[in-house]
Amino acid sequence: MSQPFLQIDGLAKRFPSGKDDTLTVFENVDFDIEKGEFVCIIGHSGCGKSTIMNVLAGLDEPTDGVVTMDGREVSGPSLERGVVFQNYSLLPWLTALKNVTFGVKARHPDWSAERIRQHSYKFLEMVGLTNGAEHRKPSQLSGGMRQRVSIARAFATEPKLLLLDEPFGALDALTRGTIQDELLRIWQDSGQTVFMITHDVDEAILLADRILLMSNGPFAQVAESVVIDIPRPRKRTEMVHHPAYYKIRNHLVDFLSSRSAEIAASPREKDGSRRQPPTVRPGAEDDSPAPDAESARPHLVSLAG
């Protein structure tokens, strides 16, 4: 039996709360990610998405459970896992360019300085930061620009696993669209595996092979694995005309607006075996008529918090 590229097994996170009490943020989280897959995770604020991602990165320890990547247990950070945090984390004393070359140099100690610079430059160019901004320090850049540097840094190190925590939230719509397209291109060319947290349903449908849906905490769980049956390459403007699109979108919106609060924590199987989330394919049958204008009107779901 071949192991999946990434295996998340019985993950739980608990915090002490009050005198002899504990707060269980999530538990019994089991899922796999195959090599080259693009998986998004969606759920309301506080359910534990960032915690799970930090555990995958090796930056946080779960209370229970094990993460295995390429057959080896994750037990600390590694250059094979690149992270873009919700709140960009750059080295404040280095310029934008040096923040990128720093990671590339660590990843490729045998590369010449010129090769490292050119490679880093290419990724800064991709995020639109080569018009002088590359020589500025983080304090001299806007929030959106800093986030673009941290995206360039993570992409430039070309990790096996790219972990993205709401990376595009601080960007304007135009930059966001460009970087989403670049991300898709890089992912398609590189065979990288991507795990991404987003609160944007349309972004998740555009990018993902599968979307994991997380129920609300405490005792949150990964409730479903939703397969995105929309062929690639996907284009924002064309995708909305695909018959599966509104079925998937409605399924996600319905989960977030009602079902995510109703799903109760379920215990592990009696024999202690893993319980992966059920696979759901809302867009699988595309023989029903396209939705009328009324039902196709976008729903607004607030995940702010």
Ligand SMILES: Nc1ncnc2c1ncn2[C@@H]1O[C@H](COP(=O)(O)OP(=O)(O)O)[C@@H](O)[C@H]1O
């Ligand atoms: N040190 C801590 N003590 C108690 N609770 C914590 C601590 N750190 C995080 N939490 C709780 O863990 C939960 C999950 O947080 P997080 O992973 O950031 O959620 P998300 O990314 O889904 O918004 C939150 O409800 C938060 O209150």
Ligand SMILES: [Mg+2]
């Ligand atoms: Mg978070």
